[in-house]
Amino acid sequence: MRASVTANRDYPIAKIDDRLYGAFLEHLGRAIYTGIYEPGHKSADKNGMRKDVIGLVKELNVPIVRYPGGNFVSAYNWEDGVGPRDKRPTRLDLAWHTSESNAVGVHEFADWCDAVGTEMMLAINLGSRGLDHARNFVEYVNGPTGSAWGDMRKKNGRSKPFGVKHWCLGNEMDGPWQVGHKTADEYGRLANEVAKTLRAFDKSLELIACGSSNSDMQTYPEWERVVLEHTYDAVDHISLHMYFANRAKNTAEYLALNAKLDAYINAVASTIEFVRAKKRSRKKVTISFDEWNVWYHSNVQDREILSGAKGWPEAPRLVEDIYNFEDALQVGCILNTFIRRSDVVKIACIAQLVNVIAPIMTEPGGAAWRQTIFYPYLFASLYGRGEALQLSVDSPGYDTQVADNVPYLDIAGVQDAQGGTVTFFVVNRHASETLDLDVRLQGFEAVAIKDHRTMAGVALEATNTLKRPTAVQPRAGTGAKLKDGRLTARLPPHSYQMLRLAAATG
Numbered sequence: 001m002r003a004s005v006t007a008n009r010d011y012p013i014a015k016i017d018d019r020l021y022g023a024f025l026e027h028l029g030r031a032i033y034t035g036i037y038e039p040g041h042k043s044a045d046k047n048g049m050r051k052d053v054i055g056l057v058k059e060l061n062v063p064i065v066r067y068p069g070g071n072f073v074s075a076y077n078w079e080d081g082v083g084p085r086d087k088r089p090t091r092l093d094l095a096w097h098t099s100e101s102n103a104v105g106v107h108e109f110a111d112w113c114d115a116v117g118t119e120m121m122l123a124i125n126l127g128s129r130g131l132d133h134a135r136n137f138v139e140y141v142n143g144p145t146g147s148a149w150g151d152m153r154k155k156n157g158r159s160k161p162f163g164v165k166h167w168c169l170g171n172e173m174d175g176p177w178q179v180g181h182k183t184a185d186e187y188g189r190l191a192n193e194v195a196k197t198l199r200a201f202d203k204s205l206e207l208i209a210c211g212s213s214n215s216d217m218q219t220y221p222e223w224e225r226v227v228l229e230h231t232y233d234a235v236d237h238i239s240l241h242m243y244f245a246n247r248a249k250n251t252a253e254y255l256a257l258n259a260k261l262d263a264y265i266n267a268v269a270s271t272i273e274f275v276r277a278k279k280r281s282r283k284k285v286t287i288s289f290d291e292w293n294v295w296y297h298s299n300v301q302d303r304e305i306l307s308g309a310k311g312w313p314e315a316p317r318l319v320e321d322i323y324n325f326e327d328a329l330q331v332g333c334i335l336n337t338f339i340r341r342s343d344v345v346k347i348a349c350i351a352q353l354v355n356v357i358a359p360i361m362t363e364p365g366g367a368a369w370r371q372t373i374f375y376p377y378l379f380a381s382l383y384g385r386g387e388a389l390q391l392s393v394d395s396p397g398y399d400t401q402v403a404d405n406v407p408y409l410d411i412a413g414v415q416d417a418q419g420g421t422v423t424f425f426v427v428n429r430h431a432s433e434t435l436d437l438d439v440r441l442q443g444f445e446a447v448a449i450k451d452h453r454t455m456a457g458v459a460l461e462a463t464n465t466l467k468r469p470t471a472v473q474p475r476a477g478t479g480a481k482l483k484d485g486r487l488t489a490r491l492p493p494h495s496y497q498m499l500r501l502a503a504a505t506g
């Protein structure tokens with residue numbers, strides 16, 4: 001089977017925002033406790049943070065991390081997590097039916113972000129709390145000393161403002177499961193007032209209003225229209241979430257799901273345009289896709305804790321999906337979609353980063369390792385920065401429940417900012433056929449294949465575990481050729497490849 005692609009240097013989609021490779025950490029299960037924070041661990045730094053995990057997060061070059069939730073944030077009191085540790089209260093976490101010790105709060109998280117070299121993106125509780133809480137929290141984090149909140153921060157060990165730029169105005173407020181769930185009108189009005197108030201404090205903040213929790217919500221996409229009509233002038237981004245699952249064990253359908261993601265982005269981008277036109281506004285609100293990943297493997301085992309049958313356990317194993325090779329292919333397709341829609345998606349956060357539906361797993365007192373999905377995320381984060389290319393793709397396809405003629409070839413192309421490399425991220429969705437890929441390179445003088453990695457030839461169910469942490473990992477690719485302005489490569493059935501070319505612009 002053949003697939004042909006044309007990549008022309010003069011046809012870019014957009015400059016990719018580095019924040020497309022963000023991540024998310026919630027006070028949920030073992031994401032924080034025994035995930036990033038484990039004071040007794042042999043690799044712990046002076047703050048109790050695991051250096052082995054810091055190393056893996058650094059490897060991923062994560063530009064921004066959303067925190068502290070998620071559903072957790074909708075009943076969270078940020079004040080519980082500041083000040084002397086021995087005075088911090090233990091609270092019941094109503095979102096996940098667990099106990100929260102508050103040993104980690106915004107100060108500890110900020111130190112961890114510094115150690116990792118990433119930026120904080122903080123979510124505000126607009127579920128159980130409201131406007132006053134929002135302004136106090138932002139002033140505590142970013143305000144000057146000499147006022148009550150800034151002085152309190154100083155007393156708690158940090159004189160200099162944290163300077164957090166990105167603020168999420170609540171989390172999944174459309175969801176009936178959310179503490180403080182609201183209608184679109186109720187939320188839109190509140191988010192607008194909060195945004196206005198925060199802007200009175202600092203005009204330069206980037207504010208993110210809640211969009212839909214997924215595109216199957218009954219309120220979608222009307223939710224986006226109503227919320228944006230309330231908030232358009234006051235916010236910068238609208239947030240979307242989507243999780244992928246293969247419950248029916250149908251790989252062909254599963255790997256086509258990014259067509260649904262694409263339609264979701266398209267509908268919300270069109271809604272933004274509709275509201276913009278209605279408001280006669282020149283401003284462009286963009287999408288913050290601040291929760292995305294595969295999530296289904298752990299659903300059944302989590303029922304007991306979520307039902308309350310285990311009481312209120314502290315940092316239990318919860319929402320710990322063990323990813324297989326099929327999921328790595330899926331994550332490759334999702335990231336390709338974000339690159340292709342980098343004209344409107346400016347922030348995206350893999351949900352989550354450690355232990356909880358995460359590319360990184362840890363054993364308490366033991367090792368940390370990379371899940372299968374670590375690798376497509378790694379390659380996109382390292383080499384998917386620069387300008388996304390508008391590729392012309394001619395590939396055979398197949399019909400699915402979510403879309404017709406889904407191409408067997410899923411591909412995204414990125415030219416780095418200096419124009420010195422062109423990288424292709426490629427998935428062959430076909431179960432049994434090799435795809436002969438032929439890429440015509442126009443306007444580039446591709447001089448060499450700089451790097452070629454492949455993930456192929458392993459069972460779709462194969463996983464990485466504590467005992468076998470490297471069962472699924474990329475290998476050096478072979479057989480790709482560059483000749484007369486054409487890149488050719490053989491893509492085995494169910495495979496992922498990253499092909500990086502050194503290129504001079506011609």
Ligand code: AHR
Nearest residue numbers: 026070071072171172351
């Ligand atoms: O990431 C897990 C949960 O998924 C988050 O807490 C919530 O926002 C979403 O429903």
